[in-house]
């Protein structure tokens with residue numbers, strides 16, 4: 001096992017004061033110290049042996065335990081049953097060769113090195129004799145009065161750059177040195193007074209750990225099954241880890257033959273091979289977090305638990321893959337039982353509602369019941385539980401982080417998509433990575449959820465498979481990194497408007513528009529237009545109502561319903577204000593035939609509504625908003641001659657209705673809904689949307705051309 005040297009406590013009895021060394025160590029390990037070195041120049045070997053035995057009990061395997069210099073005391077403590085992982089030796093201390101010989105190949109042996117000569121001597125030793133170097137002092141320190149000349153951070157950087165062995169920085173190191181020393185190549189920070197003299201060693205250690213994590217790229221190991229379709233399993237984990245700022249690694253517990261439509265076969269390699277994979281990683285790479293997914297059977301689970309106890313990764317997130325999206329149980333009874341030991345070693349578990357039910361032994365009945373069950377489970381396993389409400393019905397998709405005496409709920413509008421394959425794997429891997437980057441649990445959950453949502457929104461555009469497709473793990477990064485694979489909403493709106501510029505200039509040039517603008521439009525032609533507009537608006541209102549029915553969110557549902565109401569009111573207004581006997585219009589207006597242009601336009605809208613495709617329908621609806629708003633505002637602004645703005649204009653009050661600010665706002669909103677739907681649509685669907693939009697624009701031209 002390679003040692004995690006990130007936060008390394010060297011004890012000093014004087015600095016530990018009344019609290020004493022053992023309690024100081026206990027609290028510091030609680031806070032995240034990964035290596036403890038007992039250092040006491042005055043104590044006898046027997047006293048050191050006794051302290052090692054006591055420290056071994058206090059640490060309980062949660063950290064490595066070394067002793068400074070006293071090799072014989074270490075051997076004696078081991079013989080007494082204490083877990084002593086190794087020694088740290090100075091240039092003038094016991095021989096590292098003897099230490100390696102006495103303590104064996106798995107012991108952790110460190111050597112002090114302050115200069116080039118020390119480094120050369122260390123590198124001249126047989127390979128594997130020394131595991132790391134203690135390099136300092138970074139700055140002068142009273143803790144070791146006979147310290148060598150200070151190296152400073154730059155001196156440390158030069159030393160580390162020349163050393164193939166991991167170097168921990170020591171001597172005057174405080175928490176504000178964390179980022180600089182990690183950047184300088186430190187494998188860890190060795191501190192004495194910063195922790196021994198701390199008022200709260202646990203809190204101080206946790207602060208060191210948070211700063212250390214935030215200053216580096218976390219090395220995150222996924223232990224899960226393989227999904228060749230790339231949407232779930234280790235494939236999804238690696239993408240999620242990378243997308244969340246980590247370096248992903250993967251040990252494969254099982255091979256599945258699956259795609260977006262289901263699992264065809266599962267192959268579990270020999271258990272020794274799983275063990276080999278696990279140790280190949282932990283013998284060479286410091287692991288900052290582990291995410292555990294599919295563990296096919298009890299033997300696999302036990303093997304992973306055994307490795308966890310040996311490797312002791314600082315963060316363990318378990319996605320208890322037990323219940324498939326279909327509801328099928330994925331583990332047999334023996335495996336479900338063995339899972340208990342794994343959960344006891346987790347920091348966070350992320351069950352869906354089906355898995356939560358299995359873990360608490362009952363069906364979950366709604367969200368409140370899920371919160372209650374999550375609290376029971378969190379207490380039982382001593383870990384946080386991220387209860388995922390994605391399988392609930394309804395417009396909201398809640399999650400809750402339960403543990404450490406708190407329940408933090410998160411909720412957003414559900415994203416309607418079939419592409420949900422691998423969301424559980426992806427969320428838990430993103431969470432593990434964010435925790436390993438030093439984010440607080442609630443921030444890590446919030447950030448992971450936000451990332452998952454932008455990935456969900458973009459999944460359909462990947463067009464992967466005919467079943468439940470994957471999310472796009474890199475959607476946000478591609479968009480922000482200029483790898484624009486999809487236009488922005490603004491880009492689509494601009495593009496579509498530009499692509500009907502010919503239609504728009506044709507409308508501007510129509511005799512009807514020209515005559516309307518300069519007031520020469522005959523009454524008969526105007527009344528004909530109004531009659532057709534009234535006939536159109538009545539049917540247009542039905543199409544808008546259909547858009548409201550199909551709308552995916554309540555906000556869009558309300559918008560299109562309000563627009564349908566406005567269309568009916570507009571049509572009634574036309575009757576009340578214009579289509580009256582005074583206006584020379586008979587009451588039999590609706591006996592009037594729909595002009596071919598009106599009929600064709602309405603047939604197009606109704607045919608599009610019949611497809612049931614919300615995005616395509618609102619694209620067909622949009623030109624009526626957009627072209628009227630644009631034309632009306634330009635007419636009203638005098639672009640077709642100042643007379644169009646003159647209150648004396650024969651059609652002044654009609655012209656005014658199409659410069660209405662409320663209609664302009666409605667148009668802006670309609671454009672936004674269509675553009676957003678187009679962004680998240682597949683290329684094929686976006687093409688159908690644009691076609692429906694263009695055909696409606698052409699019908700608008702024909703509609704304006706009909707009267708003259």
Ligand SMILES: Cc1ncc(COP(=O)(O)OP(=O)(O)O)c(N)n1
Pocket residue numbers: 008010037039068069088089090091092093110111112133134135144168170190
């Ligand atoms: C990690 C680490 N580095 C250096 C030391 C210094 O050890 P010490 O015995 O105090 O001084 P030397 O004898 O090594 O010069 C250490 N204890 N730990």
Ligand SMILES: Cc1ncsc1CCOP(=O)(O)O
Pocket residue numbers: 010136137141142143144147170171172173190191192193194
């Ligand atoms: C043991 C040791 N070796 C080099 S400096 C030192 C003491 C470091 O103490 P502090 O972290 O309080 O500066």
Ligand SMILES: [Mg+2]
Pocket residue numbers: 068069089090091093
């Ligand atoms: Mg020494």
